[in-house]
Amino acid sequence: QLQLVESGGGWVQSGGSLRLSCAASGFSLDDYTIGWFRQAPGKERKGVSCISDDGSMSVYANAVKGRFTASRDNAKNTVYLQMNALEPEDTAVYYCAARRYYGGTCMGAYDMKYWGNGTLVTVSS
Numbered sequence: 001q002l003q004l005v006e007s008g009g010g011w012v013q014s015g016g017s018l019r020l021s022c023a024a025s026g027f028s029l030d031d032y033t034i035g036w037f038r039q040a041p042g043k044e045r046k047g048v049s050c051i052s053d054d055g056s057m058s059v060y061a062n063a064v065k066g067r068f069t070a071s072r073d074n075a076k077n078t079v080y081l082q083m084n085a086l087e088p089e090d091t092a093v094y095y096c097a098a099r100r101y102y103g104g105t106c107m108g109a110y111d112m113k114y115w116g117n118g119t120l121v122t123v124s125s
Contacts, residue, residue, distance in 0.1 A: 002026035002114060004096050009119030012086055016123070020081040022096030022116060029053075029072070033102045034079040036070060037109060038092035038121075047107030048094070049081060057102055063089070086123045093118040 008020040022034060033052050039045040051058040051070040058070050064083075072079040079096060097112035105111070 004098060004114050004116035006094060006096055006116040006119040009094060009121045011122045014087055014123055014125050016086050017084045018086065018121060020094055020119060022079040024077045029077050029079065029098065030074050032098040032100060033106055035097045035106050035109060035112060036081050037095045037097060040092040047109060050106035051079060052102040059107060088123050088125045091121060091123050093120050
């Protein structure tokens, strides 16, 4: 079964950190750009970050720039999102998704082939 599975979400106080993981099963992430997205309660899903298949390129939403860092370990078939200095506004369900190419449309979730089921991040003030 081809799937992505997110983990690492949880509850944290404002200013704290979490690291999310996105693990692939049934296929190799080596050839895939990975996007991170989040959806807060009652709001639309938004792009958080994208990282290219080899990790050499990445992009971040303005709201998380300087606080979040995407990375990947293709040997472990896993991509990570390190989230520091978390704020209550970061509370959301976080999803990872995969597509075959990088590019400017990644943050818009265009053409994503695989999606995870999400992991909830709750930041309290």
